[in-house]
Amino acid sequence: MTFHPTTARRGKTADTLFVGSVEKAFAVLRAFRAGQRDLGLRDLSLSQISQLSGLDKSASQRFTNTLVELGYLEKDPQTRxxxxxxxxxxxYYTYIVSNRLAEIAMPRLIEASKAFGTTVNLCEPSGTEIVYTIRVPHEKAFFRATVPGRRMPAYCTASGIVMLAHRPEAEMEAILKASQYRPITRWTVTDPAEARERIEAARRDGYAVCAQQAIIHEISTAAPVLNSEGRAFAAVQVPVYMPEWDEDSVREKIVPLVIETARAISGSYFVEH
Structure with missing residues (x-):
């Protein structure tokens, strides 16, 4: 459970055990994430799969057909x-039930959700991104904010900032260097220097509060889940929404409970692990 300098494969020519055809199959699957994120599409044509995966059309067709036969993709007979x-x-099921952190965190996240009256998430690092691995949704949350597995950039999200703040300096710098600074909302930080300032503040404060960085009207609070060496390997994150909340009320009412929940998970993980 660590950040890597990039989500791309490392040592491409050196690893003789690497199977390129497996990489291509996953490139086809990842094309659907790119289609949803960048194009707003729930389904893709073969040409779109080829374009988004970087494979030629013949290879895309072979891998796509195989994934249909295996039950990982489905084809609409009318639209093709x-x-x-x-x-x-x-x-996802296999990952979660094999993840001791998830088992320990779940009851504490549920308890926190009841106390906050809002959604509570557990996030883990993956390359230059964070992944929402557990989500305890609240009735006010919109659909995509309730679905596990969603990925967001680490450099501009509260969870990513607190995890970067509690990683070695060289590792943090590698993540920032590899990040793509694109605006998600009009308020998203796109200046690496400002991102570093926010990370430094989170290192000093032990938490991060981000307003409208990834979702309009959302104020996100996060605190790190730390190992015995003080390195972050997860984060507890709580989103609330304007105008019901502002940053001052979040710092007064939400921040202490987020920190408490993250510390409880950290303590239990290393006692029970």
Missing amino acids: RYRPAIGLTEF
Whole structure:
């Protein structure tokens, strides 16, 4: 559970055990994430899969057909477009039930959600991004904010900032260097220097509060889950929304409970692990 300098494969020519065809199959699957994120599409044509995966059309067709046969993609017989199939959910289930952190965190996240009256999330690092691995949703949350597995940039999200703040300096710098500074909202930080300032503040304060960085009207608070050496390997994150909340009320009422929840998970993980 560590940040890597990039989500791309490292040592591409040196690793003789690496199977390129497996990489291509996953490139096809990842094309659907890119289609949803960048194009707003729930399904893709073969040409779109080829474009988004970087594979030629012949290879895309072979890998796509294989994934349909295995139950990981499905094809609409009328439109001839492809979409993710229910078989993909087995990977998330396998990850979560094998993850001791998830087992320890879940009851504490549920308890925190009841106390906050809002959604509470557990985030983990992945490359230059953070992943929402557990989400305890609240009735006010919109759909995509309730779905586990969503990825967001680390450099501009509260969870990413607190995890970067509690990593070695060289590792943090590698992540920032590899990040793509693109605006998600009109308020998203896109200046690496400002991102570093926010990380330094989180290192000093032990938490981060971000307003409208990833979602309009959302104020996100996060605190790190730390190992015995003080390195972050996860974060507890709580989103609330304007105008019901402002940054001052978040710091007064939400921040202490987020820190308390993250510390409880940290303590229990290393006692029980």
